[in-house]
Amino acid sequence: MADETHGGPDRRSVTAKVLALLDAFTPRAPELTLTQMARRSGLSLSTAYRRAAELVEWGALERDAEGRYRIGLRLWEVASLAPRGLGLREAAMPFLEDLYEVTRENVQLAVREGHELVFVERIAGRHAIPVLTRVGGRFDLHSTGVGLVLLAHAPVDVQDGVLRGPLRSHTPMTVTDPARLRALLAEVRRQGYAVSxxxxxxxxxxxxxxxxxxxxxxxxxxxLVVRMGEARPAALAPVVQAAARGISRALGSGPAVR
Known part of the structure; x- marks a missing residue:
């Protein structure tokens, strides 16, 4: 019998339905009931139950005694094999640790994924300012320091796509004007570092x-992420750039691509 959602047949493939179930989980909703999973994924309750059972058996999901589901460790094991994250983290970690030891501030490492960034590693300072990031978390390219660097060096079509917006404003200081942002990206390329x-x-x-x-x-x-007013960007830039150069050497960095 065809699975029906929203009053009509659900023509998504089995794989798409499984991915929709996994996509239902977010940092704000790390645990879900079967009903919540079905609603958030757009699946019928019966289909959600069958697919969730398969995911639990494989280890992609875990189910507690109260019937709530959460992401399983098997999925984390597979995700940790992503080559961009694994090799980069291994090469970067000694330099990130050195940067943290020198500053005792929040240290972050990120890569670009389409029009967003993904944090692949972070070290949180015990007494440093709290940050909104988490390993595996995504964020805008146009507002963070790491995002501005990645956007400044992204292909032109990616830059144009981001600049066309919408550009979300997090605070009154978020740069959302495309012309201002384009000038800021040029400054990042010129000076070799970004400031947010x-x-x-x-x-x-x-x-x-x-x-x-x-x-x-x-x-x-x-x-590096520090509390406003505690240090000048020009004073922080050399140590951040030194860490970046160390990671680049560990990755076998050669002459810049033209």
């Missing part, structure tokens, strides 16, 4: 620098 002051939260300052790969292409960005 109060653009994500009004009390945080981020300084980020590019990490280059074997062909000199920008493959990631590393940043």
């Amino acid at each position: 002051a109060g653009q994500v939260t009004t009390d945080a300052l981020s300084v980020a620098a590019p990490v280059t790969g074997a062909r000199g292409e920008v493959v990631a960005a590393v940043s």
